[in-house]
Amino acid sequence: MADTTLQLEARRPADAVVAPGLSWGRFIGVATILGLLLLWALASALAWTSPVFLPSPARVWDALVRAATIGYANATLVEHMAASLWRVGAALGCTLAVGVPVGLLIATSRIGRGILDPLVEFIRPLPPLAYLPLIIIWCGIGEPSKVLVISIAMLAPIVISTVSGVRAAGESQIRAARSFGATRGQLLREVMLPAALPSIFTGLRIALGAGWTTLVAAELVAATRGLGYMIQSAAQFLVTDMVIAGILMISALATVSEFFLRWIERRFLPWIGKQ
Template identity: 40%
Template sequence: MKKKTIGERVLTGVTVIVILVIWFMTTKLGLVDPKIVPSPQSVWDALIDIMQNGYKNYTLFQHLGASMNRLISAFFSAMIIAIPLGLASGYNSKLRAIFEPIIEFYRPLPPLAYYTLLVLWMGIENESKIALLFLACFAPIYISCVSAVIKVKEDYINSAYTVGASKMQVFLHVIFPACLPDIFTGLRTALGVAYTTLVSAEMVAANSGIGWMVLDASRYMRSDIIFLGIIIMGITGILLDKSIQFIENKIVPWKGKE
């Protein structure tokens, strides 16, 4: 991925500053009800209060930690299973014919549609949420891997066979490296889908987590905590995505340079 130029970084910074200034001025001039749009100062005060006293028997880091534990556990479980299965399915059409109907059936379903079943089967604790997030992660990763293998150029494969490479060597040294850019794209997509699903799941059935904190605060019209939770979710989402991009840049330095 092409790195941002200094000018692009400045534009990004200016955009953030403009948004903050509009937010500050709107609340400072009293253009909106503070119960609907809190001031930046009240959101900051809410952050300090929750950092010191926690929220509903949990500290802010415990709420965030509960969410991240669910998300990361499901994400890595899906990654470990979906990547080799997706690559194998892309390489073997018969294997793809077995798993494709299952993936294509549940992939378009809204995750919360079958979350009720998972809660009935596994309870409202972490097991059902991790299973839900696993399914949310699995489909994007699997599909990206299958697609990546299918679109590998035949010339690359035939050239490897010409010099005497075995099927395993072709897979490890030709197909797999060629698939890495698409695999990371699938990982980024899966993480975004899973984070969205996580927050929704915590709002449905949980007693901790950032999503639950936002929902609970809404019951008491605590817009300062709602804004704080949304900002934290946005920042952590960006950091998680940047982490994958960082690893991708180290492992796939040739991406975008073909």
């Protein structure tokens, strides 16, 4: 009982120190965003640039409202967002289904490492626009080609983070599990994969950013809906306010997905960051 009390007392000063720091960091972030918005509005009001190059925040807001109510490029803003979310979500699911097993094979098997590691290293530095023509030739111009382009962009971060997480598993844990007669499959499920989860989630967040970055390129492939398609359609006619509105919506969706992943980490992996 005394030991528990001492441990609780030892934690209180750290909590008291961390909370103000987090609040101050949030304040700085909000102040930075407000400062950029103010500078943007000032530049538009003083006509430092042409509205064609930089429309005012009010015009961008009007474009958002117009896209949400009337629609733009044959769909409303919600329909464009839903199409983009589906593509990124489907690509993420496919990438996890492939990337985590590939990472486990590379980390635990010499044969797997010899076969798969060169392929991952070959794909990793390639920009999506480089292999986009091949994807169109192989898969056509339907939804599978769009999802595949995003999936390839997401694959390397998931694989590399899985490999790193498995290799970070403690040798003492592995030896202890083997001493109790754990099979290779049990080692993977009960020791290596749980140890790799923090690293996998880090790779997942990086991969999600890569997926949103690739979205515009993916929606070049005969898309009729999607935020990337909306941006491309607006850019062709120099509708800059709609271009910026689409960019802001992609950023908003990416931010929401990032916070959602952080919530999952706190809810199901509370030990991350406390080891």
